[in-house]
Structure formats: C-alpha cells, structure tokens
Amino acid sequence: MSSAEDTRGSSNIGQEQRKHQREEFRTAVRALLMTPLMTPAHDEFPSVRRQADVLRAWFSREAGWPLHIEQEGARLYKRPAELSATTRGLPDYDRRRYVLLCLACAALERSESQITLRLLGERLLQLAAEPVLTSLGFAFTLGTQHERRELVAVCRTLLEIGVLQRVVGDEEAFVQTRGEQADALYDVQRRTLAGLLAAVRGPSTWRPEDAPETLEERLSALVDEHVADSDEGRRTALRHQLARRLLDDPVIYVETLDAEARAYFVNQRGAMSARLCEASALTAEHRAEGLALVDETCLLTDVAMPAEGTDAHATLLVAEYLAGALKRPDALDAGANPHRIEFSEHEIIAFLRDAKIRYGRYWRKSAREAGAERELADIAIERLEKLQLVVRGSEGIRPLPAIARFGLGEAEIRDPPDARRASIAEGIGPA
Amino acid sequence: MRSVSESADLFRHVSADKSEFYRRIMDVFAAAKRQYRLQLRPDEVLAEAEWSGAPPRIEEVNVALTQLTVWGNLESHPDTARVSSLSDFYRARFLYRLSQGGEAVEAALTLFVQTLQRRAELQTVALEDIANRLRALQTLAGEREPDVAKVHETLRDLVRVFEGLAENAQAFMAGVARSIELQQAESSAVSTYKRQLIDYLERFIGDLVRRSDTIAGHILALDPRIDVLLQQVAAREARDAAPGNETDRVEAQTSHWNAWRERWKGLHGWFFRSGHEPSQAELLRARARSAIPQLLGAIAALNERRSGRSDRSADFRILANWFVACQNDGEAHRLARAAFALNPARHFALNMDADADLPASTRWADAPPLKIHPRLREYGEATPRGPMARIRDRAEARARLARELAEEFLQVEAARRRLATGHSIRLSDLGELDGHAFGLFLGLLGEALTEQTHPEAAVSRQTGDGLLHIDLTPLAAETRAEISTPHGIFSGRDHLITITPTQDLR
Numbered sequence: 062m063s064s065a066e067d068t069r070g071s072s073n074i075g076q077e078q079r080k081h082q083r084e085e086f087r088t089a090v091r092a093l094l095m096t097p098l099m100t101p102a103h104d105e106f107p108s109v110r111r112q113a114d115v116l117r118a119w120f121s122r123e124a125g126w127p128l129h130i131e132q133e134g135a136r137l138y139k140r141p142a143e144l145s146a147t148t149r150g151l152p153d154y155d156r157r158r159y160v161l162l163c164l165a166c167a168a169l170e171r172s173e174s175q176i177t178l179r180l181l182g183e184r185l186l187q188l189a190a191e192p193v194l195t196s197l198g199f200a201f202t203l204g205t206q207h208e209r210r211e212l213v214a215v216c217r218t219l220l221e222i223g224v225l226q227r228v229v230g231d232e233e234a235f236v237q238t239r240g241e242q243a244d245a246l247y248d249v250q251r252r253t254l255a256g257l258l259a260a261v262r263g264p265s266t267w268r269p270e271d272a273p274e275t276l277e278e279r280l281s282a283l284v285d286e287h288v289a290d291s292d293e294g295r296r297t298a299l300r301h302q303l304a305r306r307l308l309d310d311p312v313i314y315v316e317t318l319d320a321e322a323r324a325y326f327v328n329q330r331g332a333m334s335a336r337l338c339e340a341s342a343l344t345a346e347h348r349a350e351g352l353a354l355v356d357e358t359c360l361l362t363d364v365a366m367p368a369e370g371t372d373a374h375a376t377l378l379v380a381e382y383l384a385g386a387l388k389r390p391d392a393l394d395a396g397a398n399p400h401r402i403e404f405s406e407h408e409i410i411a412f413l414r415d416a417k418i419r420y421g422r423y424w425r426k427s428a429r430e431a432g433a434e435r436e437l438a439d440i441a442i443e444r445l446e447k448l449q450l451v452v453r454g455s456e457g458i459r460p461l462p463a464i465a466r467f468g469l470g471e472a473e474i475r476d477p478p479d480a481r482r483a484s485i486a487e488g489i490g491p492a
Numbered sequence: 493m494r495s496v497s498e499s500a501d502l503f504r505h506v507s508a509d510k511s512e513f514y515r516r517i518m519d520v521f522a523a524a525k526r527q528y529r530l531q532l533r534p535d536e537v538l539a540e541a542e543w544s545g546a547p548p549r550i551e552e553v554n555v556a557l558t559q560l561t562v563w564g565n566l567e568s569h570p571d572t573a574r575v576s577s578l579s580d581f582y583r584a585r586f587l588y589r590l591s592q593g594g595e596a597v598e599a600a601l602t603l604f605v606q607t608l609q610r611r612a613e614l615q616t617v618a619l620e621d622i623a624n625r626l627r628a629l630q631t632l633a634g635e636r637e638p639d640v641a642k643v644h645e646t647l648r649d650l651v652r653v654f655e656g657l658a659e660n661a662q663a664f665m666a667g668v669a670r671s672i673e674l675q676q677a678e679s680s681a682v683s684t685y686k687r688q689l690i691d692y693l694e695r696f697i698g699d700l701v702r703r704s705d706t707i708a709g710h711i712l713a714l715d716p717r718i719d720v721l722l723q724q725v726a727a728r729e730a731r732d733a734a735p736g737n738e739t740d741r742v743e744a745q746t747s748h749w750n751a752w753r754e755r756w757k758g759l760h761g762w763f764f765r766s767g768h769e770p771s772q773a774e775l776l777r778a779r780a781r782s783a784i785p786q787l788l789g790a791i792a793a794l795n796e797r798r799s800g801r802s803d804r805s806a807d808f809r810i811l812a813n814w815f816v817a818c819q820n821d822g823e824a825h826r827l828a829r830a831a832f833a834l835n836p837a838r839h840f841a842l843n844m845d846a847d848a849d850l851p852a853s854t855r856w857a858d859a860p861p862l863k864i865h866p867r868l869r870e871y872g873e874a875t876p877r878g879p880m881a882r883i884r885d886r887a888e889a890r891a892r893l894a895r896e897l898a899e900e901f902l903q904v905e906a907a908r909r910r911l912a913t914g915h916s917i918r919l920s921d922l923g924e925l926d927g928h929a930f931g932l933f934l935g936l937l938g939e940a941l942t943e944q945t946h947p948e949a950a951v952s953r954q955t956g957d958g959l960l961h962i963d964l965t966p967l968a969a970e971t972r973a974e975i976s977t978p979h980g981i982f983s984g985r986d987h988l989i990t991i992t993p994t995q996d997l998r
Contacts, residue, residue, distance in 0.1 A: 094836065094837040095836040095837060096836065097833060097834060097835075097836075098834055138833055139833040139835070140830075140833055141829050141830060141833065141835075144826055144829075144830060145826065146825075146826065146829065147821075147822035147823070147825045147826055148825065149825060149826075149829045149835040149838075150821075150824065150825030150826075150828040150829055150835070151828060151832070151834065154821075154824070154825070154828065155821045155824065156815060156816070156818050156820070156821050156823075156824040159812075159815040159824050159827070159828055160812045160815045160816050163808045163809070163811045163812035163815060164808070164809070164812050166804075166808040167804075167805045167806075167807075167808035167809045167812070168805075170804045170805035170808065171805050188809065188812075191809070193813050193816075194812065194813065194816055197813070197816040197817060198816075199816045222834070254804075255804065257832060257834075258804065258807055258808070258811075258831060258832065259830075259831065259832055259833035259834075260807070260830070260831055263803070263804070263806075263807040264807050264810040264811050264814065264831075265803055265806035265807045265809070265810045266807075276817075276818065276819075276823055276826070276827065279814050279827065280826060280827065280830045283827075283830040283831050284830050308837060309835070309837050309838065310838060311838050311839055311840050312840070330852075331852070343839065346840075347850075347852035348852070348854055348855060348856045348859060349852070349853045349854060349855045349856075350855060350856055353839070353840055354839055355839055355840040355841065356839040356840070356841055357841075358841075359841035361837050361839050362836070362837065362838045362839045362840075362841060363835070363836045363838055364838060365841050366840060366841060367841065367862075367864055367868055368841070369868065369872060369873055370872060371872060373872060374868075374871075374872025375872075377864070377868075377869070377872070384857075384861070387857050420870070420871075420872070423870075423871040423872055423873070424872070447838070448838065448840065462855065462856040462857065463840075463856050464856075465855075465856040465857040465859070465861065466840070466856055466859065466861055466862045467861065467862055467864075468857075468861045469861065469869075
C-alpha cells in the first residue's frame, strides 16, 4: 500500500472522529436543554459525560449558565432571562402543589437515605403546620383521598426528576386506602435533590430585615447574578440574556426588548444565532419582527406545533384562522399597525364550531360533543400563548407576528414523478 | 421507708403545670443545702430564687411551698421567730427544709442531667493509670509481708479508674451507634469535632494496643497471688463495718471478698477473652475503629445536605412560604421557573426548507408560511390511519426451500457414496462424473493438492469438514487421466486415489 493512501485514510478517520465529536456535542447540548437536571439513567448521559469540558465551556460562554457534571448526574442551571412567562412552570402544577413540593423537598433534605411515602407524609404535615403557612390560609391534613393524591402527585414529580427512586410499593394503593400495606419505599438521591434548587442565592440566606417582600423582589432575589461593572461586563450580561431567551423560548420579538438590548440584538443577531444554531442543530428564522430558532425534528420542545392529535389540530386551525386575518390585504392596508387586530374568545369558539362540521369526524369523540368547542378553544389559545403566538389581553386575544408562519399558503402542485420523467424523455422539459 | 408508688409523689413537681416555678424553688433549697443552711423562710426563697420574669407574689410562693410539702419534697416547721406586726403574727408562718426524699430527688435529677449531657469520650489517661496501679499492686504483692492498707488503697483506686473507663466506653459505644451529636450539629462544630475525634481515636487505639499487653501481663502475673490479697482487703473492710458478733463479721468478710473477686473478674474480662467472647478491650478497639467511617459517613451526609452555601431544607421552607404568598397560579409558575429552572426548551417545529435567502427584514406575514403536510392539515394526523398491512404467509416458499435443500442433500450424499468407496482407484478409471460428484471431487482434490509439497509426493489428509479421508499418490509423470463431466472434460496427470469416510477408519 502506498504512503499517499495511508495519509488519506488516516485523515478520513480524523475527519470522521471530528464529525462524530461534533454530533455528540450537539446531541448533548440538546439533551441538556430538554432535561436540565439529568440523572445517569438518561439515554444521553454518557454523551454529556464525554463532552463535559466542552459543554461546560460552551454554556458558560454563550449563556452564562453554570453546568455541573458529575458521576451522579448533570445539572444545567438554566436561569431564565425573562421572568414574566407564566407558562413555564412544572406541568399540571398549581400554587398549592408547588408549596407541597417545597415542603417535601425540605423534609427529604433532613431525611435518612431512605424514606417511605407514609413517613414523608407525616414529616410534610409537621412542616405544613408552620404558622407562616397557616396564616396565609394554607392547610394540608392528608385526611382525604384528594389530599393523599396531591402528595402522590408530588412524589411522582420527584420520581420523574430522579430525586426519589422507588424500591418497592405502590403510590396508588396509598391514595386508595390508609392501611399498613398501602405504602412505598424510596431511595433518596441526595445529589439530585441538591441540584433541584437553581437559585443564585438561597432564599433562607436573607436576613429577616432584608428579605424580599414582593413577588418581583423575590424573583430577582432568586435569579440576579453579579454583573461586572464595566462596559464589557454589561455587554456580556446582555448577550447572555438574549442567548438564554433564544435557547429556551420559541421566539424573541424585537419590540419586547428595551433600547439597549434592542440595539445589541439588531447588530448581533446574525452572528449570535449562527453560533447557537451550530451547537444546537436549530435553524434561525430571521424576520422583521424578531427571531425564532426553530427545530426540524419537533423534539426540542414541550409544546409541539404543529403536531398530531385533536388538540394540536384545533390549535393549528385556530392559528391559521388568526394568521389569515393578519394576512388579509385590508389588514395590511389599514395596518400601519397590524397588531391592533384582536379577537374575542367567542369568535374563536364560533370558528371552531364551524370547523367541527368539516373536521369533526377526525377528532376524538369527546371533542365532537355539543359545546366541546369551548374547551377546545381554551386549549388552543393556551397552546398558542405558550408558544408566544398570541397574547391574551383584557380586550381579547391578539395574534403575534410569528403566527403568520402557520397561515395557509398557496397550494403547491408538483408533477407526479412519472409524468415528469415522461416529459423529460420527450424533451419537453419544464423550461 | 416509702414505697415506690409513694415516692412517685416526690417527682410530681417536675411534670406539674408550674414545674418551672417549682424547680426554681427547689433549686434554692439545693443551693442552701450546698451552703450548709438547714432551713429557709418563704421570703428568703422569694429573694434568692432566680425568677425568669418578674418575681411572683409571696402568696404564690407560699402556696407552692405548701404543695411541695404535701408531695414530700419539703418539710415544714412552725416559725417561732419574733414578728413586729399583727398581720405577720396571724399569718401561718413556717420554716422549710429539704426532706430526705426531696434531697434524694435533687441528687437524682442532678445525676440525670449530668448523664444526659455527658459527651461520649474515651479516656487514654485511664489506661495509663490502670497499668500504674497494677504495677504497684504487683510490687506490693511481691513483698514478704504485704501492707494491707496500701493494697486496699491501690485496689480502690484501680477500681475507681476502671469504673470510669468502663462507663465512658459504654457511653462512647452507645453514642457512636446513635451518632446523635452529629445529626444536629452545626457544620463548623462538626469539622472541629471531626478533627478532635479522629485525633483522639487514633491516640486511643494506639494506647489501647500498646497498653493492653502490658496490663494483661500485669494481670497474669498477679493472678496466682490476687486471691490472698483480696481476702486480706476484704478482712480489713469487714473490720470497718458496724460491730457485731463473730458470725456477722465472717459473713461480712465473705460478702466483701465476693465483691472484690467479681471486680477482679471484670477487670480480667476486659483484657482477656473468656470462652468465645472477645475481650472488652477488643470490642472497644473494633468499635473505635468503626467510629471513623461512621463519622465520615455522617459528615458526608451533612455535606450533601448543605451542598449549597445555605441550608437547603430552610431554603425550601422559605420558598414554600413564597409560593403560598403568590396571588395566582401564573405567579406561582413564574416563581417556579426562577427557583427550579427545570423547564425544557420550547421551539417551533418543522421547517424543512428555512428560507435562508430571505432578507431578515421580511415580515412574518410576508414570508412564505410553513409547509404543512396536507394530511396533518386536514386530519390532524401525519400518518394514514387504516388497517395494518396484511402479514404475508411464507409457509409455501419455506416448504419449497426445504424440498430443494433435501434434494440437494440427497445428491451430495449420492456423490459421496460414488467417490468415498474406501478402495484405491486410478483417476483414469473414475469414468464419467455428474455435476454434484464432480464438485465434490474437485473440492477433495483441491484440499489434497494444497497439502502436496512436491508434484511427486504422496498426500494423505483428512478433509476440512472432517468427514472424509483422502490418499493421493501420483503415478508416472507421463500418465494421463481424463474425467468427463457435464461441464466438459477434466484432464491431468494420473493419480491413485483412495477416499474413505472417516467413520469407516475407526
């Protein structure tokens, strides 16, 4: 074999390795964006471990997010840049359930390395009886099936996150009965538990007189980071804020940015989105009103759009309906400011009532019943709101610019492959 | 003497409603006892007690004193001192002092508190003392006429030191097992304690190993003479006991002697194994050694617990308060995102051909919309619904294949029977071969010829599959063999060939 072949072979291998590294890095970035608190049981955990150094450097450089990777798991502290989003909490959680989650974690912090559901419930009761909580009207007794179900729901969250691991037992039995056998035994994964709280500063470290009082103060107390007092430091902070939103949120509208951020964004959006897209395998959609990083695989999201199923279909139809209004020529003409267009909930319900006649037979049975369009409309609006495609205001529902991408385009008619081949053969190409 | 149930009254003030109040009063009496003052007046009690808040009225003190007298903690006597006012004279006046039972209760409570507060510790000095006393004892025992008083003193000392050691060791073992002290400790305290404990255990284990042998040696050396010594000591002690007749004295002496022998046995058991039981010293050593990993475990748990800069449990409790204070679920979600940051990324999906060449100033409304699969657009399903594709039945094809295989096997078998006769035959005599037989023949020939080192050499080998044995001997160079086959005529130098099935050779 000649030496020339040798070098070519090895450079191929080198290239292949680099390509593999790059792909593994991308997979790891995407996995961490979806599962910021990752246990070793996660499919991509080995990739994350292998790419640990590069990942740590990348997240810290691009978004200022600390990333901890250990044998027992990985934690990306995805501190949010934007604190007003009301749709990014834990799924199916309400205020009360968050309180229970916190109390459960407080109990687990003090527990031994194993705990049972029953014992956790008892500790939780003690914590729930604290005067501050009761004075604010919080009461939890575990007396009813409903309350036991709440505890179990919190437990399931902890199981899902990986804070608890079930050794034996069954939560459903605990909900149904109060017998001795109706219990479950868990291992407490302390590392995961320690990674649960992402606050920059622990809420208990405030002295009583300095403690934040209002919600806004509390929010900033949780996420405010030190910013170096220099031009460079402020620029970096600005860049991190934008990158955090681009990586985490569906879209950034320019009009939501303050003057300083807007200036930076307009100048840097090309280079910035290119860097982020390269590492996360997303595609940048640059538009006049803003920037969205979109995902081809539909996997980098908790609310997919478009997607399959009745709810998603209804959402898509509503999106088209709203987008259609934005695209109407008169809307554009009248529209030095097309954002003025607003819809009432009734209009959307009425639209869905009509849509049901045409599409209802493909929908699930419960959605076809009389009056179901009200619920469907609610779901659709909520999904669109989550994706920052509409805003629910006091006057009604206002579609946001990016909803236009879901508008119905002109039907594109392609020649079927056979016909095209035939036409080429005859020499009458589509000239 | 009071019975147990009666003496229970003595403890009632500890659990009574105003136990705090009662305890402060009793503390005054205990202090007075330490100062050798026999009795106190109510106003003295009022003045001397350390009240937590404002001092109570004298009437309250009087009521409490009467109650304590009823329970038996105090004894009262009419106060006969002169008074200077009528009201004082008509008021029932008493002096109070601790009763015998009350005194016992005070002593018991003091001991109780001390025991609860005692830190588990191991004494290294004790070992040294024990060794010294034993050496002294040995010297004394070696004398012709042992000084009983000195022996007695040494033994008493030994017992005292040893009891201290044993008690501390017990507390230590229990303490380590519970590791209570570490559970609630502050982190700075823990790190100090950790350093101290490890230093301490190291020193103690070292000492224990070094001194155990010496001590054991002393005990062994004393063993033959100790009985005599103990007897003398017991006799000396019996002399101190209350006078009585001769039998009483002998009895007392025996009981003292037995007590001493028991103590000696205990000491013995500490440093020597009895039967299969390891000695106490060994147990203690093992326990002390295991204390270090236990301590490290406890510290690890503490570290995990506070693996932030703050106490995580307190953090979560405060956070719970913040959540309760939220006005609605939306606010709770905002707080949750800031606190936990567990939310997955959220992006629009599906844009197969992003219009990269579109200028960035295009409005969304003017940009071409997303291309959505018509099926998804129409039905809300990307994949068609309908019956599953039928599973094809391949039984017939499989049967055909089996038939073909069987037939081929038969033909190969026939070919093998034709060639593998076990008899020598010239190639030129083989005559005509059919396709299968020729294939087999070529295979065998190929295998045999690869073995051949030289055109003139004879070959003998087993085929690769181990089924046949083949011998091939070349004939004269000018000979020639021809075999006709369906594919044509095979020709070459003639050979003598013998093909034998391997099984026939055995």
